[in-house]
Amino acid sequence: MEVTARAPGKIILSGEHGVVHGSTAVASSIGLYTSVTIHFPSQNENDGNLKLRLRDLSLEFSWSISHIQECLKESNKADCLKPSAPAACLSNLQALVEEQHIPEAKFGLASGIKAFLWLYTCIQGYKPATVSVSSELPMSSGLGSSAAYCVALSAAFLSFSSATKLDVGKQGWQEFEDDELKLLNGWAFEGEKIIHGKPSGIDNTASTYGNMIKFKSGNLTPFTSSLPLRMLITNTKVGRNTKALVAGVSERTKRHYEAMACVFSAVDSISTELSEIIKAPAPNDIAITEFEEKIEELMEMNQGLLQCMGVSHASIETVLRTTLKYKLTSKLTGAGGGGCVITLLPTLLSQTVVDKVIAELESCGFQCMVAGVGGKGVQVSFKT
Numbered sequence: 001m002e003v004t005a006r007a008p009g010k011i012i013l014s015g016e017h018g019v020v021h022g023s024t025a026v027a028s029s030i031g032l033y034t035s036v037t038i039h040f041p042s043q044n045e046n047d048g049n050l051k052l053r054l055r056d057l058s059l060e061f062s063w064s065i066s067h068i069q070e071c072l073k074e075s076n077k078a079d080c081l082k083p084s085a086p087a088a089c090l091s092n093l094q095a096l097v098e099e100q101h102i103p104e105a106k107f108g109l110a111s112g113i114k115a116f117l118w119l120y121t122c123i124q125g126y127k128p129a130t131v132s133v134s135s136e137l138p139m140s141s142g143l144g145s146s147a148a149y150c151v152a153l154s155a156a157f158l159s160f161s162s163a164t165k166l167d168v169g170k171q172g173w174q175e176f177e178d179d180e181l182k183l184l185n186g187w188a189f190e191g192e193k194i195i196h197g198k199p200s201g202i203d204n205t206a207s208t209y210g211n212m213i214k215f216k217s218g219n220l221t222p223f224t225s226s227l228p229l230r231m232l233i234t235n236t237k238v239g240r241n242t243k244a245l246v247a248g249v250s251e252r253t254k255r256h257y258e259a260m261a262c263v264f265s266a267v268d269s270i271s272t273e274l275s276e277i278i279k280a281p282a283p284n285d286i287a288i289t290e291f292e293e294k295i296e297e298l299m300e301m302n303q304g305l306l307q308c309m310g311v312s313h314a315s316i317e318t319v320l321r322t323t324l325k326y327k328l329t330s331k332l333t334g335a336g337g338g339g340c341v342i343t344l345l346p347t348l349l350s351q352t353v354v355d356k357v358i359a360e361l362e363s364c365g366f367q368c369m370v371a372g373v374g375g376k377g378v379q380v381s382f383k384t
């Protein structure tokens with residue numbers, strides 16, 4: 001028996017970083033997924049091990065279940081209905097990861113592996129299994145790869161627990177009930193904390209629920225766009241780490257508290273206005289341009305404030321300058337410092353211009369894709 005869970009990545013249209021400090025932010029899921037399959041061995045296959053296969057990286061990690069149980073005394077007490085943090089056993093999780101000799105170039109994976117061990121043992125306990133992960137999302141690039149990973153892991157593990165009422169015999173993708181989504185989002189948030197340090201919860205919430213969300217201080221308001229929005233996503237391929245960028249903004253806030261409070265307040269107003277514009281009744285054909293120009297102006301203002309926070313990067317500035325040549329507006333998305341930039345593609349923009357701007361961005365070594373905004377959140381599919 002096995003189950004596959006898939007969880008989407010996200011883009012933040014406005015409010016990243018500010019949201020960690022209490023500002024409103026607006027995010028949307030995108031149609032790129034991380035998938036997690038969990039397979040419980042038959043009696044013949046059972047070697048008493050828990051295995052994690054990261055397919056895209058061709059890496060496999062394996063621990064004997066009895067060894068994990070000995071190390072993680074804290075998760076022995078966990079209740080799958082109550083998401084909890086590994087406070088007292090973080091160093092034991094660290095030791096379980098260190099014994100796996102992760103290649104130095106992939107060192108960022110250590111926190112993801114810790115999150116996996118914590119979520120698995122708290123939700124599933126001490127059963128041998130093979131968990132395989134594959135992803136369409138570039139890792140560490142601002143599209144919420146860490147959140148999609150934590151949401152897909154939590155969904156797969158909870159699918160085989162008493163906490164969910166899914167139909168194991170049903171073919172095809174199925175969705176969770178509201179209370180189940182809340183629980184799995186809670187576990188994914190615990191995973192994100194292990195990876196990020198101090199996440200706001202917006203990324204895991206966007207991945208869990210899908211579509212568009214307004215998010216402030218842990219509170220979610222789902223909404224839909226009155227018009228389809230199309231974004232060009234440019235991956236600068238400059239690697240960065242969300243934890244370090246979030247910590248950098250907090251340091252700047254300590255140094256310049258009053259000034260940063262004003263920046264966060266401006267971010268809050270921009271996100272609130274943006275969500276009002278996007279969800280307002282669809283404009284007629286003449287007003288579409290005006291509607292898109294308002295979104296562009298708010299994106300540009302938000303980008304200016306992200307520069308103020310110190311999270312832009314030379315590669316991001318190159319994307320901004322390049323798209324501006326075509327009268328297009330862009331902003332960084334996610335934690336910044338490299339990673340991905342989004343550019344609104346107006347409805348009336350010709351394909352010739354889209355092709356030209358993509359060609360110019362790709363000639364700088366960047367990678368481009370066009371994404372529709374919104375789409376389904378987490379789903380699971382059983383195989384008997």
Ligand SMILES: Nc1ncnc2c1ncn2[C@@H]1O[C@H](COP(=O)(O)OP(=O)(O)OP(=O)(O)O)[C@@H](O)[C@H]1O
Nearest residue numbers: 108109112140141142143144145146149242334335
């Ligand atoms: N498919 C995956 N397999 C294993 N670990 C993953 C996977 N995807 C993400 N991770 C973990 O998440 C980390 C990247 O998270 P990080 O938050 O820095 O980037 P991001 O989530 O892509 O961007 P952002 O948070 O700005 O949206 C990786 O170093 C790894 O620990």
Ligand SMILES: C[C@@](O)(CCO)CC(=O)[O-]
Nearest residue numbers: 016017199200201334335
């Ligand atoms: C930078 C940040 O605001 C968004 C990362 O996608 C961090 C967070 O909210 O957890």
Ligand SMILES: [Mg+2]
Nearest residue numbers: 144146147242
């Ligand atoms: Mg992340």
